[in-house]
Amino acid sequence: MDLEKLKERVLTLAPEAELEENKQFLTFIIPTGKLHYIALKLKEDEDTAFDYLFCQSGTDMGKYLMVVYHLKSTTHDHSLVLKVKTEDRQNPSFDSVCDIWRTAEFHEREIFDMLGIWFNNHTDLRRLFLDDNWVGFPLRKDYQDEVNIVEI
Amino acid sequence: MKEVIHTPVPSVEEEEYHINMGPQHPSTHGVLRLVVSLQGEIVKSLKPHCGYIHRGMEKMCEKDTYPQIIHLTDRMDYLSAHINNHAVCLLVENALQIEVPERVKYVRTIMDELCRIQSHQLWWSSFGMDLGGLTCFFYGLRDREKILDIWEETTGARFLQSYYTPGGLMWDIHPDFQKKTKEFLKYFRKKIRDYEKILSGNVIFRERSRNIGVLSKEDAISFGVTGPSGRGSGFSCDIRKHNPYALYDKVEFKEILYHEGDTLARYMVRMDEMYESMHIIDQLIDNIPQGDYSAKMKAVIKLPAGEYYQRVETARGELGLYCISDGNKTPYRLKFRTPSFSNLSVLDHITRGLKIADLVAIGGSLDLVIPDIDR
Numbered sequence: 408m409d410l411e412k413l414k415e416r417v418l419t420l421a422p423e424a425e426l427e428e429n430k431q432f433l434t435f436i437i438p439t440g441k442l443h444y445i446a447l448k449l450k451e452d453e454d455t456a457f458d459y460l461f462c463q464s465g466t467d468m469g470k471y472l473m474v475v476y477h478l479k480s481t482t483h484d485h486s487l488v489l490k491v492k493t494e495d496r497q498n499p500s501f502d503s504v505c506d507i508w509r510t511a512e513f514h515e516r517e518i519f520d521m522l523g524i525w526f527n528n529h530t531d532l533r534r535l536f537l538d539d540n541w542v543g544f545p546l547r548k549d550y551q552d553e554v555n556i557v558e559i
Numbered sequence: 560m561k562e563v564i565h566t567p568v569p570s571v572e573e574e575e576y577h578i579n580m581g582p583q584h585p586s587t588h589g590v591l592r593l594v595v596s597l598q599g600e601i602v603k604s605l606k607p608h609c610g611y612i613h614r615g616m617e618k619m620c621e622k623d624t625y626p627q628i629i630h631l632t633d634r635m636d637y638l639s640a641h642i643n644n645h646a647v648c649l650l651v652e653n654a655l656q657i658e659v660p661e662r663v664k665y666v667r668t669i670m671d672e673l674c675r676i677q678s679h680q681l682w683w684s685s686f687g688m689d690l691g692g693l694t695c696f697f698y699g700l701r702d703r704e705k706i707l708d709i710w711e712e713t714t715g716a717r718f719l720q721s722y723y724t725p726g727g728l729m730w731d732i733h734p735d736f737q738k739k740t741k742e743f744l745k746y747f748r749k750k751i752r753d754y755e756k757i758l759s760g761n762v763i764f765r766e767r768s769r770n771i772g773v774l775s776k777e778d779a780i781s782f783g784v785t786g787p788s789g790r791g792s793g794f795s796c797d798i799r800k801h802n803p804y805a806l807y808d809k810v811e812f813k814e815i816l817y818h819e820g821d822t823l824a825r826y827m828v829r830m831d832e833m834y835e836s837m838h839i840i841d842q843l844i845d846n847i848p849q850g851d852y853s854a855k856m857k858a859v860i861k862l863p864a865g866e867y868y869q870r871v872e873t874a875r876g877e878l879g880l881y882c883i884s885d886g887n888k889t890p891y892r893l894k895f896r897t898p899s900f901s902n903l904s905v906l907d908h909i910t911r912g913l914k915i916a917d918l919v920a921i922g923g924s925l926d927l928v929i930p931d932i933d934r
Contacts, residue, residue: 429865430865430866431866431867431868432868434866458777458780458781459780459783460783461783461870461877461879461896462868462879462881462894462896464881464892464894464896466883466891466892466894467892475881477868477879477881481780481794481795481796484801508781508783509778509781509782509904509905509908510781510782510783510901510904512904513900513901513903513904517900521617535609535610536609536610536613536933537610537613545615545618546617546618546892555615556618
């Protein structure tokens with residue numbers, strides 16, 4: 408499917424999705440509530456068939472927290488990037504996509520570990536790298552650790 | 560007659576118990592702890608515990624300049640050090656739209672393929688050892704030493720080279736580099752036949768790996784299992800073919816695919832890849848053009864504000880770098896999507912219901928490098 412058709416497809420699934428211009432991949436900011444619905448549709452529809460989540464990452468952008476999904480279809484060889492954002496820094500949460508792409512199980516655990524973003528309906532959401540009693544989320548920009556981080 | 564009442568003692572088959580494999584276990588090849596639920600000898604489930612050598616590399620990168628980040632990436636997948644460096648260099652070069660000299664592309668491609676061969680040699684050594692063939696370990700390390708010697712001459716380091724810089728190479732290649740590389744290829748073409756004889760054709764080995772840990776193509780894609788492990792399941796995921804970089808669109812090579820998805824298929828992919836890597840080097844080694852070993856770069860490298868994604872094929876699979884830049888000399892955020900991380904996630908899925916001895920074989924066939932998971 409070419410980019411124009413892909414763009415139309417995402418916009419029919421979620422008319423409120425926002426297109427980001429001048430990116431390496433076709434990039435959409437999608438409403439948080441519709442994430443799971445859009446992801447499932449994009450994977451299951453035969454003409455889109457995004458079966459490969461090749462990167463899932465979380466970022467603290469200062470004003471908001473963001474999770475980015477890099478998707479690829481191994482049959483059609485097209486790519487798409489979805490972003491979800493939240494301004495809630497106390498209890499940020501998104502729907503889990505680990506029932507759609509199993510690789511998300513580990514990626515979401517890492518994002519929870521490093522950024523404190525909760526994923527609803529995840530089967531086993533725990534810290535992945537750090538101790539269970541670790542305080543704070545290291546990849547947040549306001550994280551402070553006077554012992555382990557040495558400022559030069 | 561008096562009736563004897565037995566209190567029921569749970570037999571070994573009924574009782575489920577947990578054992579810790581690792582963090583210090585020879586078959587985990589690093590500091591990884593697997594909590595295995597066993598019923599008798601059968602694995603019921605398995606939980607990996609990571610983080611023993613987590614260094615917070617992504618956080619460190621937010622304070623480091625791009626040339627400094629190269630030195631960190633060596634230490635992720637230390638067996639693919641050159642290829643990890645390549646990823647950062649390509650990220651910077653593509654963002655700044657710098658055309659590197661032809662000579663650099665040739666040297667980088669050759670170095671990457673040497674890197675792939677030595678990584679597969681070390682994997683072959685330890686995989687054989689995991690399954691009881693200690694000879695493999697000596698054979699593999701003996702031959703790997705030759706590649707390390709070639710690197711030592713050119714880069715000054717045997718293991719963590721940091722030889723690539725944004726725009727080119729740290730130094731030019733050693734005058735003997737081409738001669739030594741050709742000697743190595745000639746030598747290794749003979750020796751790899753021993754590999755086939757010792758392990759590939761060994762009945763015990765084949766029985767222990769055939770139909771063990773079968774991973775279907777759909778699951779490989781869903782779990783994001785890439786590299787030789789994914790290609791053993793028929794998942795065509797070679798970045799060198801799909802998103803070529805350096806000279807991979809100019810050289811001729813095959814993407815090795817097996818469709819069985821078992822431990823033996825993953826083994827065969829790596830064995831065949833060593834031949835393909837030698838074939839690639841053959842095409843390039845005599846044709847390295849003269850010229851600069853680096854493009855002109857500014858002293859301070861700043862990427863324009865925006866997002867960049869760069870992927871390369873390491874010896875273990877797809878390495879992705881997702882960079883968000885705000886225009887400064889350090890990235891705002893740099894995410895490493897490392898191949899071993901996703902490959903580890905499938906271990907529980909394909910080990911269930913098999914014997915614990917098979918877990919060692921499957922773990923070996925996934926070729927996990929722990930610093931690549933922990934970063």
